[in-house]
Amino acid sequence: MNAPNPLFVKEGKKIEEVKYFPFDPPLFLKRGAGGVKLGMKTKRRKSRKIKVGGLFIGGNSPVTVQSMTKTDTRDITATVKQIRSLEKAGCEIIRVAVLNLEAAACLGKIKKKISIPLVADIHFDYRLALEAIRQGVDKVRINPGNIGDIGHVRQVVEAAKDRGVPIRIGVNSGSIEKKLLLKYGATSRAMVESALSEISLFEKEKFSDIIISLKGSDVPMTVEAYQMLSEKCDYPLHLGITSAGPVYQGMIKSSIGIGSLLLRGIGDTIRVSLTSRPEDEVVLGYKILESVGLRKTGPEIISCPTCGRCEVDLIRLTEKVENALKVIKKPIKVAVMGCAVNGPGEAREADIGIASGKGCGLLFKKGKIIRKIPEKDLFSTLMKEIRIITSS
Numbered sequence: 119m120n121a122p123n124p125l126f127v128k129e130g131k132k133i134e135e136v137k138y139f140p141f142d143p144p145l146f147l148k149r150g151a152g153g154v155k156l157g158m159k160t161k162r163r164k165s166r167k168i169k170v171g172g173l174f175i176g177g178n179s180p181v182t183v184q185s186m187t188k189t190d191t192r193d194i195t196a197t198v199k200q201i202r203s204l205e206k207a208g209c210e211i212i213r214v215a216v217l218n219l220e221a222a223a224c225l226g227k228i229k230k231k232i233s234i235p236l237v238a239d240i241h242f243d244y245r246l247a248l249e250a251i252r253q254g255v256d257k258v259r260i261n262p263g264n265i266g267d268i269g270h271v272r273q274v275v276e277a278a279k280d281r282g283v284p285i286r287i288g289v290n291s292g293s294i295e296k297k298l299l300l301k302y303g304a305t306s307r308a309m310v311e312s313a314l315s316e317i318s319l320f321e322k323e324k325f326s327d328i329i330i331s332l333k334g335s336d337v338p339m340t341v342e343a344y345q346m347l348s349e350k351c352d353y354p355l356h357l358g359i360t361s362a363g364p365v366y367q368g369m370i371k372s373s374i375g376i377g378s379l380l381l382r383g384i385g386d387t388i389r390v391s392l393t394s395r396p397e398d399e400v401v402l403g404y405k406i407l408e409s410v411g412l413r414k415t416g417p418e419i420i421s422c423p424t425c426g427r428c429e430v431d432l433i434r435l436t437e438k439v440e441n442a443l444k445v446i447k448k449p450i451k452v453a454v455m456g457c458a459v460n461g462p463g464e465a466r467e468a469d470i471g472i473a474s475g476k477g478c479g480l481l482f483k484k485g486k487i488i489r490k491i492p493e494k495d496l497f498s499t500l501m502k503e504i505r506i507i508t509s510s
């Protein structure tokens with residue numbers, strides 16, 4: 119029997135109990151008889167496939183990593199420079215803020231100079247969405263809660279339909295419509311009802327190129343909102359924890375919020391929001407996807423926290439390995455462990471690894487010891503072995 123759900127959240131307080139419990143054992147992990155196996159893949163929620171520029175969101179498409187520029191969109195040079203840097207970091211979809219018609223008029227020029235899909239982020243003024251669509255953007259994000267007039271939203275939908283441009287309905291916990299706030303308070307339910315009412319408006323206009331997001335800065339409330347909506351529609355979901363904070367806090371909130379949803383099979387594209395360089399958002403986005411087994415983009419380091427058994431400077435050695443691995447693009451698990459007693463066993467899933475020791479250490483593969491190595495040669499031997507594995 120499931121425990122009653124303590125997480126129907128109203129500003130952090132328990133206000134209602136419902137039947138399902140969002141943190142039940144994951145529903146979407148394929149299990150064998152012995153439970154979840156090492157490296158097992160998450161079974162994703164079935165969602166529609168929506169075309170965004172040259173790629174797809176939803177269906178069987180890989181979960182994509184997005185970011186948003188932090189430049190003034192009217193400064194085309196600075197905006198294009200930042201987008202190109204993000205492309206290099208692996209960003210797959212880029213969103214820009216469209217504050218006024220002047221910014222909207224720059225979108226066509228920006229799009230011509232970049233090679234990833236361009237998304238216009240619109241608040242308040244439907245005319246900006248109309249201009250963005252006219253400029254040829256690949257997707258529009260609107261927050262229907264602050265666009266207001268239904269007639270205006272309809273005009274945006276019509277224009278998007280004519281040009282085959284998908285729309286993300288971006289519900290934000292900070293800007294839920296008043297009537298829903300009065301009815302439900304600032305809750306996950308209010309966010310979901312807001313999204314559902316917009317979906318039904320779009321569907322009445324026979325428009326289904328929709329992607330939904332339900333972002334809040336409160337992790338349990340946001341996770342619950344996505345969980346609830348995931349059961350009520352099959353539109354692709356764009357995941358994110360909004361205003362997650364500076365790097366350290368933002369990484370934790372985003373990893374827990376986005377990661378817990380992905381582990382349940384929920385989510386088709388992600389944006390990590392950090393008060394930091396946008397490139398950091400992209401790097402963390404991939405780290406989250408790698409950690410839940412959804413994307414493999416490069417090496418993963420398995421290193422121990424060290425303890426009293428460690429007799430070398432493992433922090434420095436791990437940093438050296440991390441830096442050297444930046445040029446390796448193939449997915450490989452590399453272990454850097456602090457002692458020969460427990461290292462090989464604790465890092466059994468690593469493709470290759472070293473276990474340090476005073477004077478000499480061990481080289482091991484998949485937990486099996488290959489040979490002893492003098493301490494001074496640990497790093498160079500490890501890198502030589504990695505090059506052999508990744509070049510084959």
Ligand code: SF4
Pocket residue numbers: 422423424425426427428455456457458459460461464
């Ligand atoms: S691998 Fe060895 S040094 Fe590292 S935490 Fe485990 S026991 Fe301690």
